[in-house]
Amino acid sequence: MSTPTLEKKSDGPARSEDATPYITVTFRLRRFNPEELEEAYWEDFTIEIDPKERVLDALHKIKWEEDGTLTFRRSCAHGICGSDAMRINGRNRLACKTLIKDINPEKPITVEAIKGLTVLKDLVVDMEPFFQAYRDVMPFLVTNGNEPTRERFQSAEDRERFDDTTKCILCAACTSSCPVFWNDGQYFGPAAIVNAHRFIFDSRDEAGEQRLEILNDRDGVWRCRTTFNCTDACPRGIEVTKAIQEVKRALITRRF
Amino acid sequence: MSVDSTAPTEPSVDNPAPLIEPPRARTAKTPKATRTNFELYGWLFMRLSGIVLVVLVIGHLLIQLVLDGGVTKVSFAFVAGRWASPFWMTWDLVMLWLAMLHGANGLRTIINDYAERANTRFWLKMLLYTATVFTVLLGTLVIFTFDPNI
Numbered sequence: 001m002s003t004p005t006l007e008k009k010s011d012g013p014a015r016s017e018d019a020t021p022y023i024t025v026t027f028r029l030r031r032f033n034p035e036e037l038e039e040a041y042w043e044d045f046t047i048e049i050d051p052k053e054r055v056l057d058a059l060h061k062i063k064w065e066e067d068g069t070l071t072f073r074r075s076c077a078h079g080i081c082g083s084d085a086m087r088i089n090g091r092n093r094l095a096c097k098t099l100i101k102d103i104n105p106e107k108p109i110t111v112e113a114i115k116g117l118t119v120l121k122d123l124v125v126d127m128e129p130f131f132q133a134y135r136d137v138m139p140f141l142v143t144n145g146n147e148p149t150r151e152r153f154q155s156a157e158d159r160e161r162f163d164d165t166t167k168c169i170l171c172a173a174c175t176s177s178c179p180v181f182w183n184d185g186q187y188f189g190p191a192a193i194v195n196a197h198r199f200i201f202d203s204r205d206e207a208g209e210q211r212l213e214i215l216n217d218r219d220g221v222w223r224c225r226t227t228f229n230c231t232d233a234c235p236r237g238i239e240v241t242k243a244i245q246e247v248k249r250a251l252i253t254r255r256f
Numbered sequence: 257m258s259v260d261s262t263a264p265t266e267p268s269v270d271n272p273a274p275l276i277e278p279p280r281a282r283t284a285k286t287p288k289a290t291r292t293n294f295e296l297y298g299w300l301f302m303r304l305s306g307i308v309l310v311v312l313v314i315g316h317l318l319i320q321l322v323l324d325g326g327v328t329k330v331s332f333a334f335v336a337g338r339w340a341s342p343f344w345m346t347w348d349l350v351m352l353w354l355a356m357l358h359g360a361n362g363l364r365t366i367i368n369d370y371a372e373r374a375n376t377r378f379w380l381k382m383l384l385y386t387a388t389v390f391t392v393l394l395g396t397l398v399i400f401t402f403d404p405n406i
Contacts, residue, residue, distance in 0.1 A: 183369055213291070222295035225369075251296055 021050045025105040027058055029070065030112030032119050040119065044108065051101035055088055055111065059095060072123035079235060082171030086123050087112045092173040092233040114176035116185060130172045133188045137196035137214055142207035158203040165198040165243050167236040174230035174240050186219045190230035190240045193221060197243040200250060212251055221247050298361055305354045312351040336404035345399055352395045360388040 024046060032040035045062045056077055063070045075081040077096045084095040088111050089103050095111070103109055117125035143152075168191060175181050175189035196215055200208040215221045221244055230240035321327050338344040363384050371377035 180369055183372070216293065216296060217289050217291070218295060220295070222299045223365075223368075248299070252300065255293060255296065 021052070022048045023051050023105060025049055025051075025058065025100060026108040027062065028108040028110045029062075029122070030110070031070075031122055032113075033069070033121055042110075049100060051099070051105055053100055054096055055093075055098045055100060055103075055109070056084060056095040058100060058109075059111070071121045080169060082169035085114055085171040085173040085176070085235070087114055087176075092177045094171060094173070094235040097235055114172060116176045116178070116182040117172070125176075127172060129185050130175055130189065130191065131170075133175075133192040134170065134195060137188065137192045137211055138207060139195040139199065141199065141202070141205055142210075143204065144206055152204045154203055161203070162198050162201040164238055165194045165201075167238050168194050168198070169236060170195075171235060173233040173235055174238075177229040177233040179227060179229065180223050180225060187223045188215065188220055190224075190244060193224075193244050193247055194238060194240055197247055200247065208250075209254075212247070212254060215247055216251055221251065224248070298365075302358060302361060305358045309351070309354050309358060312347065312354070316347075316351060336402075339399070339402050340404070349396065349399050352399070353392060356388055356392045356395075360384060 026044055026046045028042050028044050030040055031043045045066055047058060047061055047066070049058055049061060056074055059070065059072055059074075063072075072086070072095070073083040074096065075083045077084075079094055079097040082094075085092060086095055088095065088098055089109055092114055100109070111123065113119045113123045113125050117127065117130060119125050170191060172191060174194070175191045178187070178190055180187045181189045193215060196211045199205045200211050224241075224244050226241060226245070228241050230244075231238075231242070234240055320330055339348075364381060367377055367380045367384065371380055
């Protein structure tokens with residue numbers, strides 16, 4: 001029935017024999033299993049893989065073919081669910097959006113859990129403090145009065161105002177790249193501020209004042225040191241530091 | 257899944273993450289929400305005092321070190337002559353206060369960011385505040401009670 005597929009398959013091997021796309025790459029993974037060893041350690045895996053594949057594919061290959069105990073999170077594997085943020089070659093990225101050819105496969109590629117959150121096993125961290133900060137800024141629409149019978153209207157310009165911060169997928173790449181968050185984890189962190197920004201600047205929302213009050217406190221936006229780590233880390237390209245600065249400006253213009 | 261049974265109690269090189277009681281638990285030690293604008297004013301003060309200090313400090317350095325013979329001219333008589341004028345007294349007083357508060361607030365944020373234990377943080381800040389108050393009061397006293405005929 002599917003002759004085209006069969007035809008392609010038959011001359012596939014012939015082509016790949018001339019120039020195999022596979023290269024040998026070493027992955028240096030940060031392993032931690034509290035049930036076996038109290039210390040974390042580095043473990044090297046050398047695999048044959050197409051450099052056009054992603055780091056997530058390499059992790060799958062290692063887990064499925066070499067060491068089944070390797071633990072990491074992933075769900076959609078297409079850069080939308082935000083499960084597989086990890087520190088690859090010292091930078092926070094999504095494993096499912098990072099191609100191996102883009103991160104110099106000639107040297108060992110280091111993969112470790114994101115920093116600032118308690119490591120539970122291998123690349124899996126306890127995300128609860130991160131989500132608690134997210135919940136603390138009330139990331140939902142708050143309105144007064146009667147519900148309209150139809151949708152709440154909004155002009156294209158009003159929608160554009162917070163368009164950038166709607167892209168957040170809560171992967172924690174920004175928050176776990178923030179040196180202020182690394183210290184005591186009490187700072188709200190870029191992700192929570194981005195999601196507060198999304199509602200503060202939404203013309204339909206009426207709790208902007210409350211959210212600003214929450215972020216005005218000791219561990220709110222004023223702890224931001226403008227290091228731009230969050231903007232560099234964001235796999236969705238959100239201008240995180242800019243959003244934080246806009247919240248600061250909103251606080252100042254509200255007061256004076 | 258129990259976090260507490262498996263996670264180490266102290267952050268280490270291998271487990272750099274601080275153990276945070278989930279979910280950002282409000283324990284007895286957690287400071288209450290202040291609901292003040294202290295951090296806002298602190299942040300704003302750093303920006304505004306910084307702008308003023310650029311003018312004051314560069315002017316001060318030019319006069320003291322560059323113009324009119326440079327650093328060799330600075331002597332007791334030179335300082336006494338400058339402080340005879342209320343303008344230079346005000347200049348130095350404003351510079352002293354702004355520089356000390358600017359520096360102290362900057363160090364306060366650095367201590368907040370880098371001190372790992374609540375106790376360390378508290379005592380470092382107490383040391384900082386004591387030093388700041390002492391320097392500001394001493395400097396102010398000297399500027400106002402300076403006697404050129406000492």
